[in-house]
Amino acid sequence: MTTLLHRAERTARQEGLAAGLAAALSALSERPALSGRGAAAAAPGPWAALPARDMPPGARVRTHPLADREEIVFVACPGPRPAGTPEQAEAARLIAAVRLGIVRRLLDEAVEHLSERTAGDEPLIRKQLITGAVADIIAEVELLREHALTGDDDPEALADLHNRLDDLGWQVAKLFGASGYIADHPARALYVSALVANVWTDRQQGGQAA
Amino acid sequence: MTELDARLRAVRDHAREAAEDLRARALSIDAEPHAMEQHLDSPAFAMIRESALPEEYRSASPAPALAGGDDPAGRGSCLESMVGVLELFRGDVGALLACPSPALAGVFVALLGDEEQKKRFYERVRTGRTWAFFAMTEPGRGSDATAMETRLERDGQGGWLLHGTKRYIGNGARGGIGVVFARTGPSPLHIRAALVELPASGWRAEPLDMVGLRGAALSEIRLDGVPVPGGMLLGEHLPATRRGIWGAVQTFNNMRMQVAAAAVGTAQAMAEYIARHRPGTPGTRRAVARAEAARSLVYEAAARIDRNPDRGYLSSAAKLGATRMAVETAHWAAAALGPAGLLDHPLLEKWTRDVCAFEFMDGTGNIQRLHVARGYQSGDADGR
Numbered sequence: 001m002t003t004l005l006h007r008a009e010r011t012a013r014q015e016g017l018a019a020g021l022a023a024a025l026s027a028l029s030e031r032p033a034l035s036g037r038g039a040a041a042a043a044p045g046p047w048a049a050l051p052a053r054d055m056p057p058g059a060r061v062r063t064h065p066l067a068d069r070e071e072i073v074f075v076a077c078p079g080p081r082p083a084g085t086p087e088q089a090e091a092a093r094l095i096a097a098v099r100l101g102i103v104r105r106l107l108d109e110a111v112e113h114l115s116e117r118t119a120g121d122e123p124l125i126r127k128q129l130i131t132g133a134v135a136d137i138i139a140e141v142e143l144l145r146e147h148a149l150t151g152d153d154d155p156e157a158l159a160d161l162h163n164r165l166d167d168l169g170w171q172v173a174k175l176f177g178a179s180g181y182i183a184d185h186p187a188r189a190l191y192v193s194a195l196v197a198n199v200w201t202d203r204q205q206g207g208q209a210a
Numbered sequence: 211m212t213e214l215d216a217r218l219r220a221v222r223d224h225a226r227e228a229a230e231d232l233r234a235r236a237l238s239i240d241a242e243p244h245a246m247e248q249h250l251d252s253p254a255f256a257m258i259r260e261s262a263l264p265e266e267y268r269s270a271s272p273a274p275a276l277a278g279g280d281d282p283a284g285r286g287s288c289l290e291s292m293v294g295v296l297e298l299f300r301g302d303v304g305a306l307l308a309c310p311s312p313a314l315a316g317v318f319v320a321l322l323g324d325e326e327q328k329k330r331f332y333e334r335v336r337t338g339r340t341w342a343f344f345a346m347t348e349p350g351r352g353s354d355a356t357a358m359e360t361r362l363e364r365d366g367q368g369g370w371l372l373h374g375t376k377r378y379i380g381n382g383a384r385g386g387i388g389v390v391f392a393r394t395g396p397s398p399l400h401i402r403a404a405l406v407e408l409p410a411s412g413w414r415a416e417p418l419d420m421v422g423l424r425g426a427a428l429s430e431i432r433l434d435g436v437p438v439p440g441g442m443l444l445g446e447h448l449p450a451t452r453r454g455i456w457g458a459v460q461t462f463n464n465m466r467m468q469v470a471a472a473a474v475g476t477a478q479a480m481a482e483y484i485a486r487h488r489p490g491t492p493g494t495r496r497a498v499a500r501a502e503a504a505r506s507l508v509y510e511a512a513a514r515i516d517r518n519p520d521r522g523y524l525s526s527a528a529k530l531g532a533t534r535m536a537v538e539t540a541h542w543a544a545a546a547l548g549p550a551g552l553l554d555h556p557l558l559e560k561w562t563r564d565v566c567a568f569e570f571m572d573g574t575g576n577i578q579r580l581h582v583a584r585g586y587q588s589g590d591a592d593g594r
Contacts, residue, residue, distance in 0.1 A: 044549040046549075046550050046554070047553050081549070117350070127576075129576045129579065130576070159545065162470075166541040166544070167538075170537060173572070177357075178570040181421050181422070181566060182418055182420060182421070183419040191563065194544070195559075196551055198545070198551065200549070202548060202549045204488075204491070204546060204547075205549045209292065
């Protein structure tokens, strides 16, 4: 599992959200309990987020304008959905790894952006508030990676992992300022990865963060 | 804690009725923010517009104040404005910002415009078919207004020519009249504001496709020698220290409160949505209590601005806290709906995108942190 998580994170960081999701779901679909049914069979809810290129022919699909641009679609998963299966826990950890990869990808880009942009003749990256934010983000990445790797299948622990990833993605998105809020900006992947996690995780009992 | 008297409660209740109309239009405006014709005769839009107009330009009986907050336009106090606008934001922030009205430019024109300028501005926006723009932000400068690069150059015939680029300007690509900031020289006192009426040569504006808050129709504007008649510089009749930057600071003090109110209204809407669609969800009472506390802080900050308009400490604290609270509430609400809840509840999904915009409006969180720290060090936190 450790290797699969590292591979999903690395792929997302190097190739983007759709590629990272493809790597994660490919690993998930190898689970014996899903034999031949595809990763979508493990989705905890009525929809599964898939790379558009892996969409089953004839599937009922829902789209989202931002997800479209990341080449992600949502495929209907009809019928009752079992809760708390080992496959769902593994999906939650794999999707967490993808989200960490996207955070790293965008953090790299944000630091480049902040190194070029100046205020008062000084690059923004040298401003203490910005430096502190970058440090907090990367420290949280290290912590959450271990959280995903520990293999705890407890739904509350996995919900907490993704709740913290929601916040982590937002901390990175803020580094781009308003430019990261434009739909064509690469930071879009942070918003879409949160949407993907919303589809692939069941956090109703762990949603006590607010 | 600020208590609402009978008049303020009436303002709040009046706005609640209009909020329902805004809510009904929210998803349509988010999907197609430039297909506005079907919404222009909305009763809520008429109420918002009329409330933001000085009395002599209104076409209906005066409504309780909902926008602005300074006295020059005769629109009542900042607190009164916040009480009303917060309820409208609770309906839907994107729909409210899509309304053709004087908006932020109206606050500025009321402060710095002479009678002729006010007449030109309000005659255009009173029709309900003209959006107003307030063009301050530039692509490379973000919140640092004093580093502005857009220039006003003399045309040799008593007028001016505007050159530069503005970005993230609400209604920029669909506006008919508005305010554009530029500099006539190197110092902060050289920063001036021009009243620009469209169409005008040299003006090119394009909408930006945003992640959320799409009703605001943020745009990029390129100014390539846009002519500004000599009489259209705002504040010419005022002392030099009360022109461009001073007016902008006053206007942004107002805007900062509106952003805080937008964060609170949207957070309240999300908490109520979860309470209705997922009753018993853990964390609901906490989310409601946090939004309520932020609402109380917004009222308190507004009351303080009414007492002392130049002290922005508490409004920055309100914006900082309310924005963070709204994003946290959005994350909680998205999780509370269960797997794929955001796909099956598009209104909530929209709000989870909208709340992110508040961070970038009127100074990022870091700018507010600097204001708050400065205010604290000046003793502003000791006055409560």
